[in-house]
Amino acid sequence: MSGVPAYYFLWLSGVIFTVGAVGVLIRRNPLVIFMCIELMLNAVNLAFAAMGRYLNSLDGQVFAFLVITVAAAEVVVGIAIIVQVYRAGRNMDVDELDLMKS
């Protein structure tokens, strides 16, 4: 793996991040949006790990672990909300879920 240059990883990370961001913006199913957010997070993780390796520092990996932890917590809360919304019989469409509108 040492032969692969760092910018390859960064390009891959950028592509995955963009796919996730576009998904968040255009998809309307909350579960799919969630998966897209996971994509974005993991793209960032990849960039962290790659740069850590490139700079020969552990900071990148430490950050990656932190992000994984936060992602886990976020998923728990997010899925719980989605399940509750589903149980309440609401349409699974984020454009319809606009109760917070002033």
Next chain:
Amino acid sequence: MSVLALLVLLLPLAGFLINALFGRALARQLVGWVGAGSVGLAFGSALAVLVQVAGGQQLDHTYFTWWNSAGFEIPFNLYIDPLSTLMALVITGVGFMIHVYSIGYMAGEDRGGFSRFFAYMNLFVFSMLLLVLSGNFVWLIVGWAGVGLSSYLLIGFWYERTSAVLAARKAFVMNVIGDVGMMFAAFVIFLNLKALDYGTVLQPDRIHQLPKGGTVITAICLLLLVGAVAKSAQLPLHTWLPDAMEGPTPVSALIHAATMVTAGVYLVARMHALYDWAPAAAATVAIIGAVTALFAATIGTAQVDIKRILAYSTMSQIGYMFLAVGIGAYTAGMFHFMTHAFFKALLFMAAGNVIHAFHEDQDIRHMGNVRSGLPITFWTFLIGTLSISGFPLMAGFVSKDEIIRAALTSTGGFVLLGVLALVTAGLTAFYMFRLFLTAFGWEWLGHDERHLHEAPSVQTVPIMILAAGAVFGGAIPVGSFLKPVFGESPAIGSAPFFGVAGLSILVAVIGFAVAYQLYARRPEMAAVVRRRLGPVHAIVEHKYYVDELYDLVFVRPGFAIGRLLRDFIEPRVIDGLVDGTAELFRVEAAEFRSLQTGRVRNYALVTLVGAGFIAGYLFFFVRPA
């Protein structure tokens, strides 16, 4: 002796605690005898103290240190000398009589009211004893305020009556004015003399470091006087006393005779070392006393409520005492305090019997035929009337004469005050016999034969004991007993002695004769005189319109300010500020409300664009180090 002195103080407190905590559960009889017995036992202890004090002992004993901070120490100490012993004896002795009387008088109350009454009465006696026995200003003020509190509770005892509640409130407000004066006096004393205990403050050496008649000492004495005037119902803080008649009659007896109103006299006498060093303040005391004596006596001539007449007579007699202590005749003042306690408690308690007999009607014009119905009450009331009017050799005559003599033989303008006191003596005889002849004596006018019942012996025996005091109290050698406190009283020749005695007998006889003419022999003349006097009579009958004046100057503006605050400041200014702030934010928030679309993807886009901007900024404008 330190234990005995403490007992005097603690017994009424124990009575108060027992009756306050368990009074409802105890049998009626027990409540009454706990209330009266605790005061009686305190009287016994005070007698034991008297034996030792008469033997020449004094005491300033510190029981514990109540407050100690950075060298500033407030002890709890009792100061036992002839003066405080005399006060404690009268308070507990006359107080005991009044408590025993109350057992009979308050028998109509239900059990809760009965125990409440005795608890308050014991608290009253305890506060008063703390006031006179305490050896420093802090505990003096505690007792002082305690007396105000318990008088408030007792005056408003029948709290279902609006008038009683109002009277209690009035008394409390007036007393608090005095409390404030006392506290400021204590502050000034502490600032200038660096101590608050009598043992230090009242040392002549200590006081004489201040300039005689200087601002500081005069300020101290005048501030103390504010407290004394409020508590003793002297001009101009006297208006609460007549209203205090709303309380049960034994309360009136206790307030007027043994406790409370004499506190001011005690205060000036106790602080005589200070007043001797502030002649202007002492003169103020004397002038207030003499003017109040005359002022109250004139009002007394035109009232028809038996308790009110007695209330004004109290004001008048306390005025005598103020006059006495103001001109330096402390012994005479304290002597009059003692005899006054006897005859005034007697008069009030006898009046209570009469009021009960006439079914709570207090108008003297409705009374009559007392002698056949209530013979004991009749004769004891007559004794009290003779004593207060200055009938020769009665206790009231002896002590009052001493004051008038002291005033007339003193130097300076005090002679004029002595003349005022003489006139007051005549008026006293007049209004007391007016009361007596009108309320008790209609039988020789052929008045109706109403069926009246004498009070039970639990009420009449205390009155008879006090009647003995009202007759023979003048023989008690108060002067020589108090000599260690006030020093030798100046000797007077026999000429002024008999001269003044003759004068005061003369004015008393004139007062009696006028009253006899107007109210016994030719009652139709009284109406004529009243019509002739016209406006003068109206002014006197309305107590010189002092209540109305205070109402106009203090009460109404107070209410007006209250209404202004309620109707304008509160709804417009305060609410305006609060509501205005809320309104401002509401209007401004409306502008930004459209940002909250509630669409998740919208928010996500905004977040992303924002993140893009931040990333762009970092990329283009922040150079890595």
